[in-house]
Amino acid sequence: MTTALQASTSYGVGFAVSSFPPPSRPSRHRTLVLAQAEPTEKSVEIMRKFSEQYARRSGTYFCMDKGVTSVVIKGLAEHRDTLGAPLCPCRHYDDKVAEVQQGFWNCPCVPMRERKECHCMLFLTAENDFAGNEQAISVEEIRETTANM
Secondary structure, three states: OEEEEEOOOOOOOEEEEEOOOOOOOOOOOOOOOOOOOOOOHHHHHHHHHHHHHHHHHHOOEOEOOHHHHHHHHHHHHHHHHHHOOOEOOOOOOOOHHHHHHHOOOEOOOHHHHHHOOOOOOOOEOOOOOOEOOOOOOOHHHHHHHHOOO
């Protein structure tokens, strides 16, 4: 049996602890750490501009905590770099490539387009308790709020 703990952003770090008996030759390493590279500046800028334009066009606002907005934009940019499409970074996928091809969770996802429901809290309606009053974010704000991640 394996127990796993994984962060919910696209910058996932996974840990696994096995309860199987040790192999015949004992291993000193029992933790697996997976890290992903930072998205390119170009992709971050493309997703930043997309997010601003979509917020204005849809009449939605960014979260009052710009850190949320920044992490989601960077997650979208990372998926754009690695998968070729801005797959929602706030969900778990067994097969990301298949999800990109299906298109349901590519940003803006179907729930956002149909009902203005953004699971990531990137695009929030004015009635949402976490909605700020801004539809813009600078590259500098994204860098500052994600610098220690």
